[in-house]
Amino acid sequence: MTDAPKDIEALIDIMARLPGLGPRSARRAVLQMIKKRGQLMRPLAETMMRVAETARECLNCGNIGTGDLCPICADDRRANGQICIVEDVADLWAMERGQVFAGRYHVLGGTLSALDDIGPEDLRLPRLMDRVTTETVTEVILALNATVDGQTTAHYIADMFTGSGVSVTSLAQGVPIGGELDYLDDGTISAALRARKAL
Amino acid sequence: MTDAPKDIEALIDIMARLPGLGPRSARRAVLQMIKKRGQLMRPLAETMMRVAETARECLNCGNIGTGDLCPICADDRRANGQICIVEDVADLWAMERGQVFAGRYHVLGGTLSALDDIGPEDLRLPRLMDRVTTETVTEVILALNATVDGQTTAHYIADMFTGSGVSVTSLAQGVPIGGELDYLDDGTISAALRARKAL
Structure with missing residues (x-):
């Protein structure tokens, strides 16, 4: 489709499969990379190769790290x-950017979905039950x-812990910081x- | 910012510098790649490395190929x-997708721009004059x-060829195929x- 050398065609095709990139932006990204071979393309390829070799899912929580346990599960202060x-891991990263949660995580790897035929056995749920026992968990925050x-999924997990003595909480819903009421949807308001809350 | 291993942080940072990707989409792309290490990330890194080693600018026209001359300049039928x-090369690819132009190209590598301080000497213009002589060019299509x-830039190039006997033409401007008048800007209309044209 581009009359470019085969490898470049192949590179554009693979790049276009990444989320957020289509064929057009993949072409632009590849051209940009070729223009900046030394500073951009080679370091990118090398880093990518290294990550492909070393990145692993944490056996405990599903976070991404380089060993059997991710840095958070390996850190006793977070127990x-x-x-x-x-x-998913993107949400874990978002929580960590908030720098306010001091405990551990559990990455489900998706949500229950009747439409996409995803049931409890497709998520990292059995492992969660094990952890609640072995790590003496007192609160599960959804x-x-x-x-x-x-x-x-939240309701399903809440049901799992009914009568177990573990308290199940959920992030508050409300007006985002800096949010303008006029732009919020009715459900949020x-x-x-x-x-x-009382001031 | 993500509490991810250093290599993954670095990978996200480099990806975020590609056109069309920001920090958020870079994070999503990297997570997707890690999930599909075997089918996506490793082939991508390998292809990228190969392109970084082999891709070169054609010495004649500025197109991207793997040798001194790009496939188009190496093809006598296109003379x-x-x-x-x-x-730029993206525009060359766009023209080639049209599959209607049988000649050769000349990639300027930008446009004249007073704002960005880009003058004729920053573009591939001297080479263009050489080519017109050596390749016995009769028409320059802008x-x-x-x-x-x-x-x-178009006017500047047209001036360069005044009195040279080379005809200078430009792509037609008008309603795009499938375009609806109601959605077109006034200038195009x-x-x-x-x-x-007479029907």
């Missing part, structure tokens, strides 16, 4: 009895997306009103 | 006396973007009206 449940599938 | 002037800088 504070709290486990934060997230859908940080799942506020979508239908996310909320279904009514959730924020219902959860109003 | 038909026509040279199509494009701003396929530059319809922007202010593109059109300034008036250009299309001025250039109207």
Whole structure:
């Protein structure tokens, strides 16, 4: 499609399969890389190769690290009895950027979804039950997306722990910091009103 | 920023510098790659490395190939006396996708720009004059973007060939195929009206 050498065609095809890139932006990215072979393309290829060799899923929580255990699961200071449940590693990173959660995580690897035929056995759920026992967890904090599938999964996990003595909490819903009411959807406003707090 | 292993952080940083990707989409792309190490990340890194080693600018026209001459300049059948002037290689690829131009190209590597301080000596213009003589060019076709800088460059090149006997033409401007008048800007409509043709 581009009359470019075969390797460049192949590179564009693979790049175009990455999320957020289409054929057009893949072509632009590849041209940019070729222009900056030394500073951009070679370091990128080398780093990519290194990550492909070393990156592994943490056997405990599903986070990405380089050993059997990710840095968070290997860090005893983070065994504070709290486990934060997230859908995927991107959400774990988002939580870590917040720099406020001091416990450990559990990456589900997706959400329950009737449409996509994803059931409990497709998620990292059995492992969660094991961890609650072995790591003497007292609180499971649900940080799942506020979508239908996310909320279904949240309810499913809450049910799993009914009567177990483990408290199950969820991130608060409300007005985002810096958010303008006029731009918020009605659902968020009514959730924020219902959860109003005394000043 | 992500608490991920250093190599993964580095990979995200480099990816985020590609056009069309920001930090967020770079994170998503990297996670996707890690999930598909075998089918996606390793082939990508290998192809990238290969392209970084082999890709070269054609010494004649500036297109990207693997030898001193790109496949188009190396192909005698494309020496038909026509040279199509494009701003960059992406535009050359776009023209080739059209599968209608049988001549050769000349990639300027940018446009004249007073704002960005890009003058004729920063573009591949001297080489163009050489080629017109050595390749017995009869027509120079300007396929530059319809922007202010593109059109300034077009006029500059047209002036270069005044009195040289080489005819200088430009891509037609008008209504795109499948375009709806209601969605077109006024400038395009008036250009299309001025250039109207008898049916």
